[in-house]
Amino acid sequence: xxxxxxxxxxxxxxxxxxxxxxxxLRGLAERRTVDPRAHGEKLAPEIEATLAEAGVRPRDLGAxxxxxxxxxxxxLRVGLVTAASMGQALGIPTxxxxxxxxxxxxxxxxxxxxxTDARRREVYFATYRDGVRVQGPDVARPGDVxxxxxxxxxxxxxxxxxxxxxxxAALAESETLEAAISLVGADAARVAAALARAExxxxxxxxxARDDGVDLTGRQSExxxxxxxxxxxxxxxxxxxxxxxxxxxxxxxxxxxPPGAALVALAADRIRAGAPGExxxxxxxxxxxxxxxxGRKPVLT
Amino acid sequence: xxDEPLVLGIETSCDETGIGIVRGHTLLADALASxxxxxxxxGGVVPxxxxxxxxxxxxxxxxxxLEEAKVTLADIDAIAVTSGPGLAGALLVGVAAAKGxxxxxxxxxxxxxxxxxxxxxxxxxxxxxxxxxxxxLVSGGHSSLLLVDDLTNGVTPLGATIDDAAGEAFDKVAxxxxxxFPGGPIIDRTAKEGxxxxxxxxxxxxxxxxxxxxxxxxSFSGLKxxxxxxxxxxxxxxxxxxxADVSASFQEAVCDVLTAKAIExxxxxxxxxxxxxxxxxxxxxxxxxxxxxxxxxxxEVRVPRPALCTDNGxxxxxxxxxxxxxxxxxxxxxxxxxxxMPLTAVSVAG
Ligand SMILES: [Zn+2]
Numbered sequence: 059x060x061x062x063x064x065x066x067x068x069x070x071x072x073x074x075x076x077x078x079x080x081x082x083l084r085g086l087a088e089r090r091t092v093d094p095r096a097h098g099e100k101l102a103p104e105i106e107a108t109l110a111e112a113g114v115r116p117r118d119l120g121a122x123x124x125x126x127x128x129x130x131x132x133x134l135r136v137g138l139v140t141a142a143s144m145g146q147a148l149g150i151p152t153x154x155x156x157x158x159x160x161x162x163x164x165x166x167x168x169x170x171x172x173x174t175d176a177r178r179r180e181v182y183f184a185t186y187r188d189g190v191r192v193q194g195p196d197v198a199r200p201g202d203v204x205x206x207x208x209x210x211x212x213x214x215x216x217x218x219x220x221x222x223x224x225x226x227a228a229l230a231e232s233e234t235l236e237a238a239i240s241l242v243g244a245d246a247a248r249v250a251a252a253l254a255r256a257e258x259x260x261x262x263x264x265x266x267a268r269d270d271g272v273d274l275t276g277r278q279s280e281x282x283x284x285x286x287x288x289x290x291x292x293x294x295x296x297x298x299x300x301x302x303x304x305x306x307x308x309x310x311x312x313x314x315x316p317p318g319a320a321l322v323a324l325a326a327d328r329i330r331a332g333a334p335g336e337x338x339x340x341x342x343x344x345x346x347x348x349x350x351x352x353g354r355k356p357v358l359t
Numbered sequence: 360x361x362d363e364p365l366v367l368g369i370e371t372s373c374d375e376t377g378i379g380i381v382r383g384h385t386l387l388a389d390a391l392a393s394x395x396x397x398x399x400x401x402g403g404v405v406p407x408x409x410x411x412x413x414x415x416x417x418x419x420x421x422x423x424x425l426e427e428a429k430v431t432l433a434d435i436d437a438i439a440v441t442s443g444p445g446l447a448g449a450l451l452v453g454v455a456a457a458k459g460x461x462x463x464x465x466x467x468x469x470x471x472x473x474x475x476x477x478x479x480x481x482x483x484x485x486x487x488x489x490x491x492x493x494x495x496l497v498s499g500g501h502s503s504l505l506l507v508d509d510l511t512n513g514v515t516p517l518g519a520t521i522d523d524a525a526g527e528a529f530d531k532v533a534x535x536x537x538x539x540f541p542g543g544p545i546i547d548r549t550a551k552e553g554x555x556x557x558x559x560x561x562x563x564x565x566x567x568x569x570x571x572x573x574x575x576x577x578s579f580s581g582l583k584x585x586x587x588x589x590x591x592x593x594x595x596x597x598x599x600x601x602x603a604d605v606s607a608s609f610q611e612a613v614c615d616v617l618t619a620k621a622i623e624x625x626x627x628x629x630x631x632x633x634x635x636x637x638x639x640x641x642x643x644x645x646x647x648x649x650x651x652x653x654x655x656x657x658x659e660v661r662v663p664r665p666a667l668c669t670d671n672g673x674x675x676x677x678x679x680x681x682x683x684x685x686x687x688x689x690x691x692x693x694x695x696x697x698x699x700m701p702l703t704a705v706s707v708a709g
Contacts, residue, residue: 097451097455098451098454098455098695098696099693099694099695100693101455101458102455102458102459102461102462102692102693103691103692103693105462106462106692116462116463116464116465117463131407131410131411131448132410132447132448132451135410135414135448135451135452135455136451136452136455138414139413139414139417139452139455139456139459140455140456140458140459141459142414142417142418142456142459143417143418143421143455143456143457143458143459143460143463144459144460144462144463146418146421146422146432146460147432147459147460147463147464148463337415337418339414339415340414342411346405346407346408346411
């Protein structure tokens with residue numbers, strides 16, 4: 059079956075044509091333009107050219123796979139609405155997959171961090187072991203990714219915040235360390251311990267600030283940036299390249315954007331089984347920036 | 360007539376996801392999904408919220424439009440889509456969808472101007488538009504006076520608001536009076552109980568010195584501030600605010616300026632037809648006053664029914680239909696969304 063793959067979750071607009079057979083996948087054509095503001099203009103001509111290159115007409119397609127992000131919303135929606143409208147016009151199913159998973163799968167064996175640029179000096183990220191997602195997807199500042207990885211792998215119990223800052227510090231250090239050792243091995247435990255101390259310090263800082271009458275609710279204190287060495291072996295994705303100095307692990311520079319064939323591979327079981335298609339909803343990891351108005355502002359002063 | 364082009368129109372420039380289908384001048388379907396309720400608590404349209412809603416609504420709205428018109432995408436001759444002006448992220452959803460449909464179904468796509476579509480929609484109700492005509496478009500997003508010589512070719516802007524749009528003024532005054540969002544329909548209703556002559560609110564850009572530079576331009580910011588000051592002065596004095604009188608007097612000030620300038624534009628250009636479109640065209644006082652004043656000068660006023668005045672897909676299909684009939688070349692697949700699309704471009708050249 060001929061499957062069209064689309065992804066616009068990164069600065070790249072990707073269109074790929076992949077043949078799914080009973081026992082494998084065969085990439086037939088793939089096109090990509092890297093321009094964070096051009097998804098709306100480039101994607102449709104790219105699809106047309108990709109199909110033309112393989113001598114395939116749209117009505118020959120049997121399914122469409124689209125990367126659901128996470129990614130900057132405006133560009134992401136271009137890929138999803140294009141996939142949805144084509145699927146509707148052709149009467150074929152559409153399947154959504156996590157765009158980071160496409161990169162994670164393509165990255166192959168080992169422990170890998172996939173990070174893409176979330177703008178505002180943040181990354182969308184997830185971790186993979188042998189191509190399979192372990193944690194995420196999530197969004198964080200590059201310097202906070204290590205903490206987020208450890209926190210995600212730590213039992214909820216130890217994440218409970220005790221109102222007494224000293225109790226919280228002790229709890230965070232002992233349990234995070236313990237959890238980290240069981241989760242990622244002794245090698246990563248040093249990172250976890252450092253994180254726990256940093257978190258504890260932040261908690262103490264917040265508690266102190268609250269005592270001083272300063273409201274810090276909803277805003278975590280600045281924790282020191284910590285690399286992801288020990289937690290993963292390497293990283294891929296354009297976010298990993300951009301913030302390589304923060305992460306401090308080798309970056310797969312050839313693997314920056316989700317490859318079409320990897321996206322199709324993630325949906326291959328559903329495609330082969332003829333599973334019903336799904337509505338394509340972006341992985342919105344951020345809420346819209348909108349503030350409800352408070353009382354009316356007087357114009358007379 | 361079955362040989363007239365069957366055109367589908369997609370509109371996503373603001374908070375309405377609209378898909379319309381027309382054959383020639385005949386409206387076959389006008390499916391609409393609105394995210395207005397999601398914006399109400401913010402007191403205005405939130406672009407990101409609107410874009411999310413468009414993505415969710417597009418496929419089901421298309422399904423409803425096709426069912427309503429009893430046609431399939433394969434039957435469609437051309438797809439028109441609003442490529443601007445409007446909210447960039449919102450426009451992009453519609454433009455990308457139009458391309459997806461066009462690509463999959465092998466149809467030509469026309470990127471069209473939203474304002475010109477507001478003018479074209481009148482043909483669905485009143486038949487071919489006598490040209491030249493004057494068009495006045497008044498909504499939460501626009502307040503423009505246009506000279507329409509040939510709608511398929513280009514439109515000459517005569518004037519526009521220099522600050523708030525007319526509909527925006529209705530929204531802001533409604534909020535000021537605690538009446539809710541959107542403000543247009545609520546003020547229209549509230550004003551019916553009030554005296555439009557009770558408070559003399561200012562008429563923006565009508566003084567002789569303003570007319571020299573802004574003959575056909577509008578300004579509603581000063582009016583909004585005047586209403587706010589008047590209301591606050593009342594509140595500070597501990598007196599009740601006569602909501603109905605304030606609504607009626609404010610509405611009268613807006614409609615007075617709009618109709619006076621529109622009629623003047625017709626007379627100056629020797630034009631006998633005035634088309635009014637946009638959400639504010641649904642205002643009952645605006646319709647009455649425009650007809651009263653136009654009748655004195657033998658000018659015909661054409662106002663589509665309220666559902667066609669607000670943003671919808673039918674208007675885009677109506678303009679697309681005119682473009683196809685006039686033999687205008689379609690746009691290309693790299694058609695951009697242009698949030699500031701100028702009126703000189705009725706459609707994006709192929
Ligand atoms: Zn409009």
